[in-house]
Amino acid sequence: MLLARTTLAFGLALLLLLSSGAPASATDPPDRDPRNWPTVSRLIGDRYEVAGQVFTLRVHATRADYFNCSYRGTHSRLMAFTLLGGPYETLTGYMPRELGRILERVLDSDPWAPITVQVRFDPERLSELCPDQVDVLEWSKGWQYPPRSLTPGRPDTSLQPTAARLAIDGQKELWKDLQKLDSPHIGQRIQLTSGARVSTAYHCAFRGATRTHFALRLHDGRGHFIHGYMPRTASNRKLLDYVALHRDVAVAVQARVVKLAMSSYCRPQLEITSWSLPDQR
CATH class of the missing domain: 2.40.50.140 (Nucleic acid-binding proteins)
Incomplete structure (x- = not known):
């Protein structure tokens, strides 16, 4: 399978x-x-x-x-x-x-x-x-194209972030720390610029949060990733639609690092509080 x-x-x-x-x-x-x-x-x-x-x-x-x-x-x-x-x-x-x-x-x-x-x-x-x-x-x-079933424009591959594009001063060590079960950033607020893809993974601290949060898979273009979650609001829906259309885009987020307590399996996750699109500044 x-x-x-x-x-x-x-x-x-x-x-x-x-x-x-x-x-x-x-x-x-x-x-x-x-x-x-x-x-x-x-x-x-x-x-x-x-x-x-x-x-x-x-x-x-x-x-x-x-x-x-x-x-x-x-x-x-x-x-x-x-x-x-x-x-x-x-x-x-x-x-x-x-x-x-x-x-x-x-x-x-x-x-x-x-x-x-x-x-x-x-x-x-x-x-x-x-x-x-x-x-x-x-x-x-055969493929059929009824109204409203086609994306509003083609995915723009030029927006897909490369590892070099995401290589921002200070973030290399941050990414390493975020992969640790005992990350020193747990409970802290951080700023992170990463690639973003739509995710369907709701686990650990956000298990069962499908109805309340959108999920993104954030990555550094070099194999490191972390899941980020943001409330289901109209403004956050715009970001999700943008990422869904272009599939992988650069996004700058402010977030709180969270981790499910007493877990030897769950890695840190991000509770996203705000975001911006670096390529549209």
């Missing part, structure tokens, strides 16, 4: 890298980038708000064998597929076996067939442990 997801994700990421170019408007012809809007990560993060609503996604799919959480014991009547809707953005979709068998035959002949799916989060099956599970109501071969 994990290998299949990783292979799919890497393949699409490579395709997007090879096909990406200068920024373009939303009116330009779509290409190999599915450009789903909302993005898969945004949908997962908003699942408690949008449960029951139907969304159109352009994906690549592969057969899966993942029947956990609220879908445990359904393998006799449902089939599971990993749905790749963007670089490293996956859902696990479940559909009736008769519908899945047809899709399976399509994928046998063309593993990279573009598929359009209609999905929804079942309000009765929402899970913190398995956040990416959706019902697939319909599917069709």
Whole structure:
């Protein structure tokens, strides 16, 4: 399961890298980038708000064998597929076996067939442990572009921060300290300029905070990362949408370093109190 997801994700990421170019408007012809809007990560993060609503996604799919959480014991009547809707953005979709068998035959002949799916989060099956599970109501071969399903513009790859761009005086040691279980910065307020990607990870001090906070995966471009969380406000939603559109951008945050007490597993996390976009100053 994990290998299949990783292979799919890497393949699409490579395709997007090879096909990406200068920024373009939303009116330009779509290409190999599915450009789903909302993005898969945004949908997962908003699942408690949008449960029951139907969304159109352009994906690549592969057969899966993942029947956990609220879908445990359904393998006799449902089939599971990993749905790749963007670089490293996956859902696990479940559909009736008769519908899945047809899709399976399509994928046998063309593993990279573009598929359009209609999905929804079942309000009765929402899970913190398995956040990416959706019902697939319909599917069709080829990518379709109904209104409001396409990103408002293309991702601007020039905004993606490099390690050199993020190499700011004093931050090298800060990043090292933030990786320690006993970081000296726990409880302190810090300023950090990093790359930011939308995250769906809610764990440790922010376990169960999906309804109250947005999540970002902050990184230094050199392999260090830390998760940051900010309240679900209108202004913070603008940042999340901006990051979701461009996938990886530079952001400057002020935050308090927190850590789940009495844990030998949880590393420090950030409670973001304010932010700015260095590239827009």
